[in-house]
Amino acid sequence: MNLSTKTQAPALRTPLYDFHKSLGARLVNFAGYEMPVQYEGIIQEHILVRKSAGIFDVSHMGQLFIKHPENDFSKLTTIIPINFDKLELHQSKYSFLLNGDGGIVDDLIVTRIDEGLQIILNAACKYNDSTLIKNHLGYSFDIQLNENLSLIAIQGPKAASILEKFIKGVSKLQFMHGNKFIYNDKKIYVTRSGYTGEDGFEISIENIYVKNLVEELVNKEKVKLIGLGARDSLRLEAGLCLYGHDLSPTTTPIEANLSWAIPKNLKEDGGFNGDKIILHQIKNNPKRVRVGITPEGKAIAREGVKIFSKNNTEIGIVTSGTFGPSVDGPISMGYVDFNSSKVGEKLLLKIRDNLLPAKVTKLPFYKKNYAKH
Amino acid sequence: MTEKRYTKKHEWIEVNGNSATIGITSHATTQLGDIVFVELPQLQKVFEKDQAAAVVESVKAASDVYCPLSGEITDINKKIVDDPSIVNKDPESKGWFFKIKIKNQDELKQLMTKEEYVSYSKENPN
Incomplete structure (x- = not known):
């Protein structure tokens, strides 16, 4: 087997780089940053976020x-x-x-x-x-673009009760809302949001104070750091898109099945870039659309796998695929012809030299657990 | 039963007369992380030395497992297909992949000893 992965000299590090290394993280180049992909194991880290809570360093964003x-x-x-x-x-x-x-x-x-x-x-x-x-x-x-700020996510069903111990009032935030808070006499900004399909928070804090906050969460509350590997499997189970994979400059929000993110008045009247194309796609359906895909077997259909209809016509391509630890099986997202996008539609995936059966699945693969107030 | 041999591609080979058992090394499984899928060759299929014979997938990536010696597949470990985590837990024993009937004993000379492999994998961690 070939274990080597493409590497190039990474130029950038987040303020938590040394901390990641001290925890034994395996580091990879991601968007020019040397980032932790895993600490103890992707599956273990994934399950921990679903069951309890985990911290993500997303300061590269x-x-x-x-x-x-x-x-x-x-x-x-x-x-x-x-x-x-x-x-x-x-x-x-x-x-x-x-x-x-x-x-x-x-x-x-x-x-x-x-x-x-x-x-x-x-x-x-x-x-x-x-x-x-x-x-x-x-x-x-x-x-x-403020490069003096770090961004930390704490995600999972226990995120609110844990973070409340250090930042009073955060547990009262509604999902997709934020506010200013004080941590160790310093002003920080916290939103109740994330990208894992779990309840959680994103904390914007100055680079010089971020290590202190993360160390406190790790040392006093035994919260673990989670790598980008588990972040990918968590977001994919939650049916969320990854830019550069599921979304690109040649993909419209309608094709990406993100129509819900455009307000009703704009969907009716336009007034934004590409509105003619987008309004036309809303009315007449796009040619292709993003769907969830569940292979029948255990093989993983990763990015680039071609999708065929049951009568062997090529109808699309996989844009993300991994093993979903919480659904205990392979999951993918991809784009297929609109006519083949109905939930339950049978597909074939060309994995290595085999055409393997799969079907269109309702997203998310894993049910969300967001805070409601 | 002879001492295990190793390849630069992180397979181990245990030779017993004309038969060889093949798997992936403990170092390889550590590098790969959680293994979630294994695809094994068909019985009686014949491989040339260094031909891709099996596939192992971790959460992050798929990798080929090469047949380190020319020969015919005589047995496969179906248990690791049903439960791929066995490869992580016991890579160099219960997590074996397949057995072959060795075609050319001379090819064995090109394989590394344990000491050679340990120093090779230290110098080439990936």
Whole structure:
């Protein structure tokens, strides 16, 4: 067997790099950062998040802050299709940056904060996104990609009770809402959100204080760090997209089955990049659409596996695939012809030299467990 | 039963007369992490030396397992197909992959001893 993986000299590290190493993490290059892929084992880490709680270092992700003298961000709707005037203070929304053809340049979480907007961007896209947003908004906006901030996620059914011990009041946050909190006399920003299909929080904290917070959670509450390996299997079980795999500049939100993230008024009236294409796809259905796929056997259909109909016509491609520890079997997402996208539709997956049976499955593969208030 | 031999591709080989049992090393399973799927060759299939004969998948990736000697498959370990975690738990005994009837005993000379493999895998951890 060949164990070697493609490696290149990684340039960037998060403030927790030494801490990850001290915990015995296996590090890989991810979006130019040397990041932990696993500590003790992907399955074990995955199950721990579903059962209890785990901490993720997602400091490689971009934290973009946008200010405007009148807090009027409506100009952004053209490239991020949400109603910024209706975004309440401390409310978060999942959305995406669109190119002129309605293709997804990045997916993101935007939160309305006191100073304006906080946007969490994918690591591999953050510099490009930042430039794109600056070019679109022009000089009346103050736009900063803040690299002095780290981002930590704590996810799992016990996340709220654990974090409440260190940051008073966080357990009262509603899902997809945030607020300012004080940790050791320092101002931090916490949102109730995440990307695992579990209840949890994302904490934006200055680089110089992040280690202290994580060490406290690890030492006093015995919370474990979780690598990107388990983050991938958790998000895939939750039916969530990974940019660069399930989403790309040639994929529209309608094809990606993310129509729910565009507000009703915009879906009717347009007024954003690619609106003609997107409105047409809403009305007439897209040619291809993202679906969940469950293989019948144990073989994993990974990214790039071709999808065939039961009469052997090629109808699509797998964009993500792994072993789902909580569903105890292989799971995939991919794009198939709209006519073959119904739940229960039988498919064939070309894995190595075999055509293996599978079927279209309702997403998520694993039921969500978000906080309701 | 002779001493185990090893390959640079992290397979181990246990030779018993004309028969060889093949599996993947403990070092390989540590590198791969949790193994969740194993695909084994068909009985009686004939492989040339270094041809891909089996597949092992961890959560993160799929890897080929090569047949380190030319020969015909005489037995496969169905238990690791039903429960791939056996490969993680006991890679160099209960987690064996397949057995072959050795075609050419001379090929054995090219394999590494345990000491050679240990130093090789230290120098080439991946």
